[in-house]
Amino acid sequence: MTDEQGRQIDSTKLRVAVNRTERNYVIQANDILEVRVNTNRGERILDPNGELQFGQPTGSTPARSTTRPASRNIGQGAGAATAGSEFLVQADGTVTLPQVGRIKLSGLSLLQADSVLAGRFSEYYIQPFVTTRVNNNRVIVLGVSGGQVIPLANDNMNLLEVLALAGGIDGAAGGGGGPNRNGGRADNIRIIRGDLKNPRVQQVDLSTLNGMRRANLQVEPNDVIYIEPIRRPLIDALNEASPLVSVASLLLTTGYLLINLFRQ
Incomplete structure (x- = not known):
């Protein structure tokens, strides 16, 4: 990238400077x-x-x-x-x-x-x-973890810290129901920012170093972070059918017991 005088511009430094300006809450x-x-x-x-x-x-x-531990006062x-x-x-x-x-x-x-x-x-x-x-800055994590509200302990928290607090990309600590069996896609994490009627959406690829370098990993208050679950049609179909299979198995077992009882 060059300016009007033809001088070379460091795009990485420019992107960092813009990001710091946008982070002024x-x-x-x-x-x-x-x-x-x-x-x-x-x-x-x-x-x-x-x-x-x-x-x-x-x-x-x-x-x-009332919300955060008080620092120790000296003198x-x-x-x-x-x-x-x-x-x-x-x-x-x-x-x-x-x-x-x-x-x-x-x-x-x-x-x-x-x-x-x-x-x-x-x-x-x-x-x-x-x-x-x-004191009430937070981000919302949706997708694999079900849904969590993560408070921002400081203004410099990044996406990796938020994902770690949410239980990782697999959402191991999320949703109150244990880890998601399918896991989440590290190559398709979306940060939704701004007015939800007309939001700015950034796609982040954490599966490669190149993707991490290109992405702005800094989070801002009120961001919505969506982790796309990995789709496995066969496993999903079996999970959805498992309640019906359980009911059918229960009915067959009950019927078998009743038949044996009448034969005796």
């Missing part, structure tokens, strides 16, 4: 935001009256987050983080926070939200330091 309605607020660029907020959800009452120990002075609190993004894209009230955050990246909130909290605190994260 934008806050949406129904997201659950964890908000941490500190003063003086990192000091813990002391809240003597215990009125702030993310404030720290004087003399008490840090509260733990009680500058640099110690407050406990995070969770707030729901409403359908209109707004979030109601202590002190600042209702503020619109939908459509912003997490970095932009940090900046906006820091500006609002600067009316009440000196040099506020705000961090936000989304």
Whole structure:
């Protein structure tokens, strides 16, 4: 690939740069935001009256987050983080926070939200330091595993990690009914992204190194990952007929016992 001046462009680096740009998550309605607020660029907020959800009452120990294990806090002075609190993004894209009230955050990246909130909290605190994260990001895995919702522990999870959490391509941990006997096709995994009315679909081939190199393996929140099952018509037909065979066998056995009983 060359640019307008005829210089060679590294398509791999370009693809990585585009993927990183697309991964900047934008806050949406129904997201659950964890908000941490500190003063003086990192000091813990002391809240003597215990009125702030993310404030720290004087003399008490840090509260733990309700969804994720809290990190260990060292020290009680500058640099110690407050406990995070969770707030729901409403359908209109707004979030109601202590002190600042209702503020619109939908459509912003997490970095932009940090900046906006820091500006609002600067009316009440000196040099506020705000961090936000989304606690309910997840992807959906369908196909061999039946159906699973996999939470995203961090923003850099890739397709291989998600498949491992779902039990692998064979779906060994999926669907509550054990592994799929037919297994899944490693050469036909589809990532469905965006609006489901007009989605973007990417086909991923994990059966070869070439296919892995060409694919974008980075997953994004709300992705739907479909693993196509391997079709084996004879085995599928036998599996579908097995209930009928069982019933017929039961009837024949019962009939045989009744005939023997009457003969005696």
